[in-house]
Amino acid sequence: MSIHPGTASERRAPDTYTETGAKKRRRSPTRVNPALYLFPLPAVAIIAFFLVMPTLQAFQYAITDWNGFSAAFNYVGLDNFIRAFTKDSLFTNALTNNLKFVLLVVIAQTAFSLILALLLTKNSRGSILLRALFFFPTILSSVSVAFIWKFIYDPNFGLANAALGTVGLDALQGSYLGNNAQALYWVAVTQVWFHAGQMMVVYIAGLQSIPRELYEAAEMDGAGKWQQFKSITWPFVAPATSIVVAYTTVQSFKAFDLILGIAGNPPKSSLDILSTRIYSTFANSEFGYAAAQSIIFMAMIALVTWLQRRLLRLTPKGE
């Protein structure tokens, strides 16, 4: 039982290798066997037919008022999009919730997984065991995690209030998911519990690639722990940070399973996020409107990802 973060497959950065490969390729005069062009065909066909086409079709659906079962429908232009942004507070509520949720989880999960990674960088037996433990929730299904936490948060018989009662902190007991002002935060806690271990492993791989000599030199210069973190650790884990942030973002945008499991279907509005709202609209037989919402959803993910790239580019890279 041991965890060695960074096996061959991930420690190699494919891009750098590709470059050398490309150079060699240019030097090589061998002709490519034409049969090779058939190899990617099945994959290309499947992606074209079942991924790209439906996505393009979503745009076609989005300008209709089709209800999903009748033969008749009208083209309504951009009405669905206008409705989503100006005349549907349930949608704007889901959008706000989703952005809030992403922001919360990205910050909390990135910080927490980095802390765990820092505490467990050394490959001691204890560290290895704890890494395995912290990673464990990642392999469970979202539905399982949702059920476990639903019970933790149960205000009357649940673990959280029972634990607080046992240690005499009754004053802190609450109704968790029942409190509309807090519910989203509690689901964010669940999401972090679910995936922090996974992100921790990404960070450990990054931390272990930092040469020890740098710290030794810094210590000789009399730099404190915080100084060392700021000038060595943080810049060196920047690539890991961008991976963690990007993955966490997409993951928390798509927290569909977790929300459905923990809040029921349909979730109440304080826990409604974009993916669950799209599903509700779909279930309400508004196919055209649901497609429009899907497109906005896709655009949001792209926008947030792009913004993050811009922001992270401002931080110095160590390598």
Add this chain to the structure above:
Amino acid sequence: MLASITRRGILAIYAVIIIVPLTVVGFGSFKSTQELFAGPFTLPQSPSPANYAEVIGGQDLGSSFWNSVIVTAVSVPLTLFLASLAGYAVSRLKGFISWAIFGFLVLGMAIPAQANMVPLYVLFGRLGLLDNLTGLILANVVSTLPIAVFILGGFMRTLPRELYEASSIDGTGPWRTYVSIALPLSAPSIAAAAIFLFVIHWNELLYPLLFIQSPGNRTLPLALLSFQGEFQTNYPLLFAGVILASLPVVVAYIFLQRYFVAGITAGASKG
């Protein structure tokens, strides 16, 4: 010294936050509802497999289990096969076409499943792929093919080109080279991708929720979600279901831990 205490404190608390809920689930699955509510932390007074019996017998979890096994057992190798074929071609082809194919296949990673679920639902309806496992397998393959191509293609490009060239000089076709050189050499990357896909496909919920109609065709996560009856949230029953549904992944995790961590992390890093 203080730092060491803080370190131990944080780690211990987080370990408790992970272990305790899992233990409560384990104990709870052997309790009655009353017993669970009376004392969630206690050992079961008279451990009873009744919840497990009910979950397996009464709620069709048995058939869901097999459905999950079938779907995962087909969709993981199929995804790997298609992705490795494409990845291999991309690593051997030159210039623009190589990039175009790779780019086209990998672009799909930017499309979340919810974005095209409505047209996909309609398309599957027309092709008769709703409410059967074939449809689920196809949906799994489609949704994970881009990332699999990314992982495998990325790895195969790093393989030394001389190996391929040696075999072309021998006059072997690309299929032979793929089978006898590219695949074996990519084994670590394929293993990592396989585990990543295994966890995703095994736990997939959205597609079964959308496509599956008959309870006989449910997969485990959907069956688990269905345990919440109309008027009931029977926690001990849910817990037994959670444990049964997680068992294969947990067993695999215990034995193949380093591949798990590598695979899932590779998926995350590349995704």
Add this chain to the structure above:
Amino acid sequence: MSQISRRQAMAILGALGFGATAAACAGPGGSTAPGGATGPAAPATGNVTGRVSFAHWRGEDKAVFDELIKRFAAMHDGVEVAQDISTSNDYNAQGLQKVRGAAIGDAFATFRGAQFKNFTEAGIYTELKNSKAVSNYQEGLLSAGKSGESQLGLPYQVVFPMPMANVDLFDKAGADLAPKDWDAFLGMCEKLASSGVVPISWPGGDVGNGGQLFNCMVANNAPVDDMCAQIEQGKLKCTDDWFIKMLNQYKQLVPYLQPNATGTAVEPAQNLFSQGKAAMLATGSYHIAAVRGLGATFPIELVFPNTSDGNGKYEGAYNATFILGVNAASKNQAAAAAWIDFLSEPENAGYYANQTAQHVSVKDVEYTNPDLKRLSPWLDKKTALAARFQFQNLDVRNAVEASATAVISGTSPEQAAEAAQKIVDERL
């Protein structure tokens, strides 16, 4: 194979892409609903044989239906009924998509209100006006399955979405089981509270169950009987005085609910009641079997939170639901219709009722279950048809009901009403 040139290969790739485009771009629409201008047809007749899928959402009734299926199969050679059960939320959201096309649900049930209407519009029902089954029902309870002149569905169950009471605890506290007005109801809660129990256990964390209380609260407050339909059409508003008054009454209930009520799921709420910690369970009579299953042995009555000042129109609330129908797209309508006929016979309906502790709308049923016997007088009382099922848009229904939950968690009635009305307005 190796003769293919690079250009040819690219051409193949391109052609494939265009082919896929053409094939997939059939666009929306296209699947026509059966029925049409002539109105729904009666189910086909023929031999009662083959496989019938019975789609519904009552997982807790599975064993009882299994027994009935056995009896049904004993009467008809070669017939086989399979239950296709979804969760209620899932069935509510996706039932139409699932049953349309009849991959499942040769025979099926729907919820009253929105789902019944959607099924009707999609042409899924057949006409049961002249069926053998229809004559077995109490005339007054059939309306939930009517659409214009047609009797498309048969509402099977009668439930009372009213708080259940632990009679022992009421006796101990000396509390009145039948409060005549709102002050009496609050007085009753006060008595229960001072006897040391939680007066009302309410699963506010569960939209479907927590919302049942709404049926009682709205019944005597609203100026009309179809208040929810009118709210949805914009004729009445959540910001109207009567609605605000109702929300204020919800607010008055807060001290009598269990702590953290808005976060409580169903099962914990049931446990508080079955363990004798709470005197009432504010869900409905459909929970009797579940509560008995959790070990409750005390006598159970129903209590109507009468919101009036003593001259209210109604003494309770009821709902006729689980609307049985035969699928227009089914290939085995004869057997499906026979199954519905079978369920509607008094003897079988009686078996279902007594085993599940739920009343049915079939006539001449003998109730032997002690809880049903005790509650049977409610069948003859002046009860209001549960209002929340008038909503046809689930977003509207959730928003209106959420206003009550919001008030209980501390929002002012005016604010909660405005928030709900905003969502209603957007969907007019």
